Amino acid sequence: MVAANIDGDVVMMGVDQGQYYGISGVGSRVWELLEEPISIDGITEVICREYETDSATCHDDMSKFVNELVKIDLIEVVE
Structure with missing residues (x-):
C-alpha cells in the first residue's frame, strides 16, 4: 500500500490490487x-x-469505519 497526504486527504494505492482509495x-x-x-x-x-x-x-461510527478498512484489506487487526 502506498499512501500520501494531499491537502489533508489521504490517497492510497493498493499496488497488488491496482486500486485507489481516498x-x-x-x-x-x-x-x-x-x-x-x-x-x-x-x-x-x-x-x-x-x-x-x-x-x-463516535464509537459506532469509528467501529463501522475501522471494520470497513479491515474488510477491504487496508488495515489488519492485531492482538
Whole structure:
C-alpha cells in the first residue's frame, strides 16, 4: 500500500490490487491514529476530544469505519 497526504486527504494505492482509495475529513485523522496499534475505544477517545461529537455516536461510527478498512484489506487487526 502506498499512501500520501494531499491537502489533508489521504490517497492510497493498493499496488497488488491496482486500486485507489481516498479518505477525507475525520477519516484522515483516524488513518493517522492507525499508524500505531490503537483500539476503537482509543480512537473514539481522541476523536471525541478533537471534534464535537458524543461518545456513543463516535464509537459506532469509528467501529463501522475501522471494520470497513479491515474488510477491504487496508488495515489488519492485531492482538
